[in-house]
Amino acid sequence: VQLQASGGGLVQAGGSLRLSCAASGGTFSGYSVGWFRQGPGKEREFIAAVAVTNMRPYIGDSVKGRFTISRDNAKNTVNLQMNSLKPEDTAVYYCGAGRPIISSISRPSAYYYWGQGTLVTVSS
Numbered sequence: 001v002q003l004q005a006s007g008g009g010l011v012q013a014g015g016s017l018r019l020s021c022a023a024s025g026g027t028f029s030g031y032s033v034g035w036f037r038q039g040p041g042k043e044r045e046f047i048a049a050v051a052v053t054n055m056r057p058y059i060g061d062s063v064k065g066r067f068t069i070s071r072d073n074a075k076n077t078v079n080l081q082m083n084s085l086k087p088e089d090t091a092v093y094y095c096g097a098g099r100p101i102i103s104s105i106s107r108p109s110a111y112y113y114w115g116q117g118t119l120v121t122v123s124s
Contacts, residue, residue, distance in 0.1 A: 039091040097111060
């Protein structure tokens with residue numbers, strides 16, 4: 001499965017962006033799909049995921065209440081809606097697919113496939 005992340009860009013603080021992760025060469029069927037971000041000199045941080053086992057969303061603490069994740073099986077995409085963006089949200093955002101157990105859903109090592117990343121820049 002190949003993943004393609006898109007939708008990044010430059011936005012002012014308080015604005016919104018919608019990221020999309022599309023699968024090719026396969027589908028998301030049978031995979032949990034997660035979004036992570038990585039800023040310069042930082043470790044990859046968990047943002048959100050939809051678990052394949054229960055189709056529930058899991059949201060990272062740093063974005064809870066501002067970001068939501070949704071899965072569109074018909075379009076084979078997983079979207080990340082980002083609202084009330086802050087300068088500290090600036091990072092490269094990656095989507096990943098894997099089969100983590102629920103307790104590991106926030107761990108990058110639990111994901112097998114990764115997209116190339118899309119840059120989100122939030123200006124103050």
